[in-house]
Amino acid sequence: MEPVSEMAGSRAATNALLAGLRADNLSPAAVMRFLGLAAHRSLLQATRRPRALAELTALHAVLYALAAGRRPGRRWVAASWGLAASHLGLLEHRTRLAHADILTLLRGNLPALPGASGRVSGAVAVGLDLADGRLARHQGTTSPFGDYADTFADAAFWMWLTLRHEPSRTVRVAAIAAWALPVVTVTAVALRRGAMPERPRPVLLRPAAVLQAVIALRHLVRR
Template sequence: MSVSDLADSRAATNALLGMLKQDRWRPLAVARFLWQATDRSARQAARRPRALAQVTALHCLLLALARRRGRGWLATSWTLSALHLGLLEQRDRLSAADVLTLVRGNLPVTAVGSSRWSGVLAITLDLADGRLARQRATVSPFGEYADTFADAAFWTWLTLRHEPDRTVRAAAIAAWAVPVVTVTAVAVSRGTMPERPRPALLRPAAAMQGIVALRHLLRR
């Protein structure tokens, strides 16, 4: 059975990482890894036309609301979302929690993105989508990874765009980047996907989100 035929996304990722490690990360092996990963992602998206249509409609709506601003941002968000639809596993459509997560990640292209309340709104949406996913039993790897991407995208943008203090900027970026870099490094070195960071490891990132949001809210 080829990697493209594996239904379980984690098993497919582990298979790809295992082959990459076995080939000692040679340039040809890296190119093969990227091709096979993209091919599987495209096949998984094609098997979920309803979810793909939802992702497309949501990003078209955001594009209309943004009045054509942030087209590159939205194009990147759509591509990442579409290529990760295989992480929905057994579901063939987005949940309400998934939609809230994608909206949060695209706040920078909306009118509210630069408002004083944008950080508070992002935290509210973050809490709401997690609670909604648990209440409706729609927790999935797609939602978990979309949540990570949404946090990284929005908070990095808000910090670099609106946080004037260099020390706060450096501390915030470090708090958000360290878990991601660590997980990626472990995955590449071991040739298998590690478990997601424990909540205790993410507390510094959550604390920095609160600090940046509060400073942005109170800033004149």
């Protein structure tokens, strides 16, 4: 597998790594090489954006302090920092986090914070989701980083809230189909094709958004 240029675009670099992995038929040695190259590129991209890394670390330090004594608490926050820090290359030309990115990361860490199981937590997550989207469009700060952070924040929070607090088996299955299944499917397709697929973007109907409202309302009115 040829080394990936540091100046290559994030998507092109990812596709190059996946193509090499597929060419080697997902062998254990290829997987280890893939992980090593991916980690190396992530480190390079993070060091090229010291301000974004510092902002990310400061935000998670505050969340880490607030998560003390909770479950999943600090482990959740640490995992969030690791995922975000390893994907700073998706900021592309930007060197710092946008305000919308901070709101997205905050939403993804709600399960680790005080009041996470409260009746209004779903409504808070919906409000943060609407706010970060509107802010990103208004300030022109949309980026692949914000896009993927939004996807994983949704999956993390709503899967956690549903599996922990939702009594309806039907709603739990719907949540898995809405948030976990797409992540697994995209990963499987990427490994099979050796390239990242384009994610579908429904314009008129957004089942996951509707499901968010249903779960948030059920959680709000549940005794």
